[in-house]
Amino acid sequence: MRIADRYELEAMVGRGGMGEVWRATDEVLMRPVAIKLLTDHQAGAGARLRREAQAGAMIHNPHVVDVHDFGAYDDSPYLVMEFVAGTTVAGELRRGRPLPISAVAHIVAQTAEGLLAAHHEGVVHRDIKPANLLLGRDGTVKIADFGIARFLDDAADSDSAEHIVGTSFYVAPERARAAPAGPAADIYSLGCVLYQLLTGAPPFLADTPTGVLRCHVSGVPVVPSGVEAGVGRQLLRMLAKDPADRPDAQEVITWCHQVSWPATTLACEPADFGEVTQAIA
Template identity: 55%
Template sequence: MLTAGRYRLQDVIGRGAMGEVWRGVDEMLGRPVAVKLMLPQDSDPTAVSRFRLEAQTAGRLHHPHVVGVLDFGEYEGRLFLVMELVEGDSLARVLAHGGPLPAERVARIAAEAAAGLAAAHRQGIVHRDIKPANLLLDADGTLKIGDFGIARFLDDPGAALTATGQIVGTSLYLAPERALGRPAGPASDVYALGCVLYQLLTGRPPFQADSPLAVLHQHLDAVPVPPRQLGLGLPPAFENYLLGLLAKQPEDRPTAEEVADWFGRGAWHGAPEPLPQQLPGQDAAPSGPPVVDTQWRTTVHRAAPRRPRKPSLSPSRLVAVAGGAALFVLALLAGMAWFAPDEGAARDPQAEPSVSASVSPEAAPSPGAPAAVTSSAQPAGVPAGGGGEEEQEEEDEGDE
């Protein structure tokens, strides 16, 4: 069958609610193509505009991980869309025939799918229907995103529930905000991608139930089972980041560009990262090999910058400062005593009072503490325990 005078259709390779996809050849350029023909949509008055939207949105994207649009038109009353032919299976077929995939391959799929989504998001395009059937692998395993602009789910989930054949597949990958009737945004695509990655790793989507409505409730309220609890040998960094893609609040998820970068640079292996630089007022780290943080750094969003702490003295420094102050006071008193006038020289040597050392009962020393020395005789005019003010000052300084 020849369409539009140049596209020779060979066999059907896919079918959806809106159209069927044929393998074909562009006889004018002599290259293989995929041609999507729109099916009659008597019950859906928006079908034509949605089909045109797919052509317009995908036609604006030129990215290695997005199925390219080559032509669009109408032939014998049917709209058609010509795309590059992806010679490979969809992830839906890969799951159906091969089961779960190893972490290494899933990480590559995650990086490529997120890169394609990031390109779309930069153009203001939200896919709204990321699922295994719309993620295609070409002959060398490179992932390409297809079916841009086809809204399998209407913005009103209540109306979508009545669309037979649409809710069952899509509800498994529906972001919580969409289940609440809110418009789809870039974060909705990231959530759907997280659901797909979870299924590629474990062989099952994160949420399953007997009805689409029950699945929607799980997206809103349930916590996905960590893959490692299902017996999967997955690096902790990979698991934590994956669960971050499934965060209930859109603002808690990374962007598609961040996802592509994280998986693309191999962070999913979970290599420890260096600790942050020393903050002002902190003690310098001892010399030696650099200290690394062995905690898995998989937080999705950047933490708010911490305010520098006010400089504070450590206990060892506090003791050193107090001891230095006491020595200074003692040195000052000794100097005053050394250079003070010698009043005793004018006295009668026989009248010089004798001084003996004794332990005061009131100041019995505690174990390891020095004994208190008291004087048994004092010069005239000096009360017992003379020099009390200076000694008290000395003691006060020591207490400080």
């Protein structure tokens, strides 16, 4: 199948709530690309894909997936992106193999570098989670899926109490309260990812998405046993309830490079906590 008389689709490599992602070849520039095609044509899906294209095009950083093109095929929008050969952080967690602490620091630092670039452009990702962190074969981490990103200069863009879009395990408390999310919300979500990398599960679990959201608002995260004290303190800072108490992306990067990470392998086993939901009503 060929799109726009240029992109030859080869194999589906992912499927999400809005559509499918295909590996393809750009036959004009002769390079591999990834193409996201909408399969869900409900109201707002096309706008989310356009937002993802706009946000990605604004950010130029080795730790954010490059956006190459955006268009329509058979009246359905598509997004052409950099193809990253490898897996995701979620895929790495599913392998069930403990990660060296140095690898955890590497993942967090690179994600923070991508977030720093996004925040500099006034873009808040709002859906940082293991599945949206691509992990290349060379170990490079790239942030993907800016479909629910918020532009800081858009004062009207905030969540409603009735419909919070995102994945409940990684939603910042302010978003759980339906308040506008600034850059600190991404740091909280990255803190949840760090917690999962250290323990195998996110900081808060519950039987329902609503229960998880309540935990983000009022629950107290427990520092995992065996985690070095300095790592635990930084983790709790990233998971602070008040956005003003969290470090910014640059502080996280500096900390990752300066902290004396133990040269050990995590002993925990990834927990089977499932995926609760992508759209939280």
